[in-house]
Amino acid sequence: MRLRNIPGAREKLEESIYVFTEEELMKGRWKKEVFKNEAPLHIEIGSGKGRFITGLAAENPEIDYLGIEKYSSVLLKIMKKQQELDLDNLRLIRMDATYITDAFEEGEVDRIYLNFSDPWPKDRYAKRRLTSDRFLARYEKILKKGGRVEFKTDNKDLFDFSVESVKDAGWKLGYVTHDLYSDEEMLKGNMATEYELKFTKLGNPICKLIAVYE
Numbered sequence: 001m002r003l004r005n006i007p008g009a010r011e012k013l014e015e016s017i018y019v020f021t022e023e024e025l026m027k028g029r030w031k032k033e034v035f036k037n038e039a040p041l042h043i044e045i046g047s048g049k050g051r052f053i054t055g056l057a058a059e060n061p062e063i064d065y066l067g068i069e070k071y072s073s074v075l076l077k078i079m080k081k082q083q084e085l086d087l088d089n090l091r092l093i094r095m096d097a098t099y100i101t102d103a104f105e106e107g108e109v110d111r112i113y114l115n116f117s118d119p120w121p122k123d124r125y126a127k128r129r130l131t132s133d134r135f136l137a138r139y140e141k142i143l144k145k146g147g148r149v150e151f152k153t154d155n156k157d158l159f160d161f162s163v164e165s166v167k168d169a170g171w172k173l174g175y176v177t178h179d180l181y182s183d184e185e186m187l188k189g190n191m192a193t194e195y196e197l198k199f200t201k202l203g204n205p206i207c208k209l210i211a212v213y214e
Contacts, residue, residue: 028105050078057090131162159207
């Protein structure tokens with residue numbers, strides 16, 4: 001996907017009360033100083049246009065959410081949605097997920113969402129996949145025990161790779177399906193992303209796994 005650069009996007013993000021940048025991360029302080037409560041903290045890595053994270057935040061005011069996106073022009077779209085919705089339980093971070101441990105203290109996060117992440121199809125780039133062993137090791141440093149990662153994709157090769165990565169990392173696979181929309185129970189409460197709506201309309205099956213960090 002070719003990203004369209006939006007002039008001034010970075011500056012607009014830096015001026016927003018909803019957005020935190022790499023220079024102003026609140027590691028260990030999100031609950032007390034940002035959300036000012038002790039609610040569960042859920043994060044989405046790679047929030048795209050924001051349908052998923054804003055939808056969840058609107059439906060679940062008892063949970064705090066952080067959407068993480070590294071591209072300023074993309075994050076600007078979510079920021080504009082948040083400006084309209086003004087959700088108390090949603091904030092955004094502009095950063096590369098490679099440095100996720102710089103943003104959160106040990107055990108600070110309850111749940112991580114990964115939706116339609118870049119598959120990095122060439123083997124030499126496997127470590128860049130957000131479900132690789134390298135990233136799972138980073139998630140272990142920020143998730144509380146019993147916390148989980150929920151991953152959705154339409155890319156079967158990436159999904160199969162992810163299932164094996166979870167097993168190799170010693171995590172528990174709480175749920176695995178290669179066709180989410182054939183499972184009525186798992187669809188309850190499912191929040192679709194923009195890509196998910198597009199792919200489902202085309203008839204592409206959506207894969208999902210839930211990995212539990214024990």
